[in-house]
Structures are given as structure tokens and as C-alpha cells.
Amino acid sequence: AQSVTQLDSQVPVFEEAPVELRCNYSSSVSVYLFWYVQYPNQGLQLLLKYLSGSTLVKGINGFEAEFNKSQTSFHLRKPSVHISDTAEYFCAVSENFGNEKLTFGTGTRLTIIP
Amino acid sequence: GAVVSQHPSRVICKSGTSVKIECRSLDFQATTMFWYRQFPKQSLMLMATSNEGSKATYEQGVEKDKFLINHASLTLSTLTVTSAHPEDSSFYICSARSQGNYGYTFGSGTRLTVV
Numbered sequence: 001a002q003s004v005t006q007l008d009s010q011v012p013v014f015e016e017a018p019v020e021l022r023c024n025y026s027s028s029v030s031v032y033l034f035w036y037v038q039y040p041n042q043g044l045q046l047l048l049k050y051l052s053g054s055t056l057v058k059g060i061n062g063f064e065a066e067f068n069k070s071q072t073s074f075h076l077r078k079p080s081v082h083i084s085d086t087a088e089y090f091c092a093v094s095e096n097f098g099n100e101k102l103t104f105g106t107g108t109r110l111t112i113i114p
Numbered sequence: 115g116a117v118v119s120q121h122p123s124r125v126i127c128k129s130g131t132s133v134k135i136e137c138r139s140l141d142f143q144a145t146t147m148f149w150y151r152q153f154p155k156q157s158l159m160l161m162a163t164s165n166e167g168s169k170a171t172y173e174q175g176v177e178k179d180k181f182l183i184n185h186a187s188l189t190l191s192t193l194t195v196t197s198a199h200p201e202d203s204s205f206y207i208c209s210a211r212s213q214g215n216y217g218y219t220f221g222s223g224t225r226l227t228v229v
Contacts, residue, residue, distance in 0.1 A: 034218070043120070043207050043220035044158075090157065102148070102209070102218055106157045 002027040002093045006105035013081050014113045021076040021108045023065075023091030033074040034092040034102065035065055044090065050074065061085070086112045116142050118210050120221025127198055127228055135193045135224045137208030143188035144210035148218070149181075152205040164191045198228040 003026045013019045025031060032051050036044040048059025055067040065076045074091060091105040117140040127133050137147055145166045150158040162172045162183050170183035180202075182194040191210075195202055208221040 036220075041123075041205075041223065041225060043118075043222040044209075045220070046217060049217065101160060101163065103160075104157045109155075 002031065002095050002103050004091050004093050004103055004105035006091055006108050008108050009106065010109045010111065012111045012113055015083060016080045018079050019077065019081050019085075019110065021089050021091075021110065023074045023076065023105060025072050025074065025091075025093045027072075027093060027095055029095050032094045033065075033067060034094070035059065035063070035074070035076050036090045036092060037061075038088045038090065038107075047076070047089075081110075081112050083112050083114060085110060116210070116217065116219040118144075118208065118219045118221045120208050120224055122224060123222060124225045125227070127226070129199055129228055130197055132194055132196045133198055133226060135195075135206055135208075135226075137191045137193070137210070137221050139189045139210045139219075142210075144191075145188060146211045147185060147191040148209040148211075149183060149191075149193050150207045150209065152207060152223075154205075158207060161193075195226065198226070200228045202226065203228045 005024045007022050034049045035047040037047050038044050047063050048057045050057045050067045058064045063078050067074050089108045092102045094102050119138045121136045147164040149161045151161050152158050160173050161176045162170045164170045164183045164185040166185045166188050172178045185191040205223050205225050207223045209218050
């Protein structure tokens with residue numbers, strides 16, 4: 001079974017500073033990885049996903065993530081954050097598209113400080 | 115892009131009554147939909163996988179008789195919380211697998227409050 005660990009439950013960052021949200025996963029097979037953002041009382045919006053190919057994945061809103069198989073990580077980064085980036089961020093993993101289940105991490109609350 | 119509509123966004127019901135939540139894929143066919151539950155400040159927990167035309171597959175610990183799932187068409191799945199109790203109060207989110215881009219599209223969620 002797969003699992004996802006987001007070590008940081010809360011990350012405060014000053015506006016226009018860079019940010020990295022950490023995600024590590026565990027799985028016995030190849031995985032597909034996702035980052036989602038959730039604003040208060042809303043569903044999840046896909047930021048980016050890794051299925052195969054280049055390990056550096058670029059997503060929406062200026063976010064990017066790098067898949068590191070040896071370290072089983074998929075950290076999310078943004079070079080300069082804005083107030084509007086304040087939200088909850090979830091990393092998720094799917095072992096394959098046969099069972100189609102997404103397993104989520106516990107989430108990281110990103111707070112941008114003006 | 116793929117859009118999933120979830121309705122209602124908020125519902126308040128009395129203890130002992132049943133509540134139905136709808137999840138519709140608006141511009142694509144979804145043979146598989148997922149239902150999640152999210153407690154305040156926590157992650158999403160998968161409750162069940164809904165397959166069009168067949169019985170849902172429930173995760174361990176989820177009461178199938180309490181959380182009835184119906185996926186009668188390729189664009190609609192419903193979750194009915196039967197005989198609701200205050201402990202069922204939560205945020206429920208549906209998701210549908212969109213075939214074209216190997217993505218999972220989420221609904222906007224339903225805030226259920228049982229009083």
C-alpha cells in the first residue's frame with residue numbers, strides 16, 4: 001500500500017519570498033504523483049502532476065515540483081509567493097491507474113505574510 | 115477542461131433524517147467516481163469508489179448501509195447519508211476520473227451539518 005508524508009503542517013512565508021512544501025511517499029511499485037490546492041470550503045484544484053518523463057514538472061500559478069525517485073520525494077516549489085497563495089496544499093499518490101485510488105498526505109497550510 | 119459539479123454546497127439537517135449529495139461530471143463521462151470525507155483541518159479520507167452500473171467499493175471502516183452510493187449513469191453519482199447523526203457532520207467531496215489527461219477532477223464539496 002502507498003502512503004504520503006507531508007512533514008510540515010504549517011508553513012509561514014513572507015510575500016515575494018520563495019517556498020518549498022515537502023512531500024515524501026512510500027510505495028512498492030511505480031507511482032504517479034499530484035499536488036492539489038484547497039481554498040477554504042472548496043474542493044481541490046490540481047496544481048500539477050507527474051506521470052512519467054521529465055522529473056521537473058511545471059504547474060499552474062507558477063508552481064513546480066521535482067520527482068526524485070531515489071529520495072522518494074515530490075517537493076513543491078514556487079520562487080516568489082503572493083498573498084493569494086494562502087491555502088491548504090495536499091500531496092497525493094496513485095500507484096497505478098488500475099485501482100485509481102488517490103492517497104493524500106495530511107496537508108500543509110501555507111500562510112503568506114504581507 | 116473537465117468539470118465536476120457537486121450539490122448542495124451546504125446542508126443542515128436534523129438528526130435521524132437522510133441527506134442526498136449529488137456529483138455530476140458536466141463535460142465528460144466518468145465511469146469511476148470517488149467519495150471523500152474531510153474533517154476540519156485534516157486530510158481527505160477515501161470513503162468509497164463508485165463505478166457506473168455496479169456496486170460501490172467501500173473502504174474499510176465505512177458503513178455501507180449508512181453511506182449509500184448510487185452511480186446510475188456515466189455522469190452522476192450520489193451519496194446518501196442515512197439516519198444522520200451529529201458525528202456525520204463533515205465536509206464531503208466527490209472526485210471523478212477524467213480519461214483524457216489522467217486527472218482526477220474534484221467537486222467543490224458539501225458541508226453537512228447535522229443538528
